[in-house]
Amino acid sequence: MENLMNTIDSPLYSIRDVRFSYDFGNLKAPALNGVSLDIRQGDFICLTGPSGSGKTTLLNLLGLIEAVQDGDIHFNTNSLKTLTEREKNRVRRYQIGFVFQTFQLFPVLTAAENVEYFLTRQGIPTTERKNRVKDALAAVGILDQSDKKPAEMSGGQRQRVAIARAIAKRPRVIIADEPTANLDQATGKGVMEIFAKLNHDHQISLIISSHDPMVQSYSRHQVRLVDGKIC
Numbered sequence: 001m002e003n004l005m006n007t008i009d010s011p012l013y014s015i016r017d018v019r020f021s022y023d024f025g026n027l028k029a030p031a032l033n034g035v036s037l038d039i040r041q042g043d044f045i046c047l048t049g050p051s052g053s054g055k056t057t058l059l060n061l062l063g064l065i066e067a068v069q070d071g072d073i074h075f076n077t078n079s080l081k082t083l084t085e086r087e088k089n090r091v092r093r094y095q096i097g098f099v100f101q102t103f104q105l106f107p108v109l110t111a112a113e114n115v116e117y118f119l120t121r122q123g124i125p126t127t128e129r130k131n132r133v134k135d136a137l138a139a140v141g142i143l144d145q146s147d148k149k150p151a152e153m154s155g156g157q158r159q160r161v162a163i164a165r166a167i168a169k170r171p172r173v174i175i176a177d178e179p180t181a182n183l184d185q186a187t188g189k190g191v192m193e194i195f196a197k198l199n200h201d202h203q204i205s206l207i208i209s210s211h212d213p214m215v216q217s218y219s220r221h222q223v224r225l226v227d228g229k230i231c
C-alpha cells in the first residue's frame with residue numbers, strides 16, 4: 001500500500017541536476033547546467049528564456065529524444081537512464097504526444113491519415129483507430145477537413161492536425177516546442193485554447209516552450225531558463 005501511495009504521489013517527471021552538452025569531437029558545448037524540477041500529472045508548464053537557453057534541449061530530454069547524460073530524469077518513477085531502447089520507444093509511442101513548430105505532417109497523407117498513421121503503427125484495431133481519429137479531429141475543430149492534405153490547409157489548421165495526432169494516442173503528456181511560432185496571434189490563441197481545454201478536461205500534462213507572452217499567459221507555471229539553468 002505504501003508503495004502504491006508513493007506511486008500515486010510521485011511526480012510524472014522528476015528531473016534532478018540534469019546537465020547536457022552537445023559534442024563536437026573534442027569540443028563540448030554545454031546546453032543544460034544542472035536543472036532540477038518536478039512536473040506533476042495535469043501540470044501546464046511554459047518554458048521561457050532567451051534563445052539558446054536550453055528549452056529545446058530540455059524538451060528533447062523529457063520526450064526521450066535525447067539520452068540523459070548527467071543527473072537523472074524519472075518518468076512515472078522509472079529512471080530514464082535504466083530504460084532499454086525498447087522501453088523508451090514504448091513510452092514515446094504510448095505516453096508522450098509531440099507537437100512541433102513546423103507541424104511535421106506527411107504531405108502526401110490527408111489530415112485523417114496523418115492522425116491515423118501512428119495509431120496503425122501502435123497496432124490499434126481498425127474500428128477503434130477510426131473512432132480515435134474522428135474524436136481527435138473533432139476535439140480540435142477540424143473534423144470537416146479530414147480529407148484535406150496539409151498543402152490545402154492553413155497553418156492553424158495544420159497545427160490542429162498535429163495536435164489531433166498527438167492526442168489520438170491518449171498520452172499522459174504533450175510536449176510542444178514553440179507550437180505557435182509559425183502562426184499569427186489569433187490562430188495561435190485558438191491553438192492555446194485547445195491545449196488549455198485538453199489540460200482542463202483530461203488532465204493531460206502540457207510542457208510548452210515559447211517566447212510569446214500570450215502563450216505564457218495560458219500556462220499555470222512558468223519555468224525560466226537562462227544559460228541552461230532555471231532562474
Ligand SMILES: Nc1ncnc2c1ncn2[C@@H]1O[C@H](COP(=O)(O)OP(=O)(O)OP(=O)(O)O)[C@@H](O)[C@H]1O
Binds near residue numbers: 022
Ligand atoms: N544540435 C545541436 N548541436 C550543437 N549545439 C546545439 C544543438 N542544439 C542546441 N545547441 C546549443 O545548445 C544550447 C541550447 O540550445 P537550445 O536549442 O536548447 O535552446 P533554446 O532555448 O531552445 O533556444 P531557442 O529559443 O532559440 O529555440 C545553445 O547554445 C545551442 O547553440
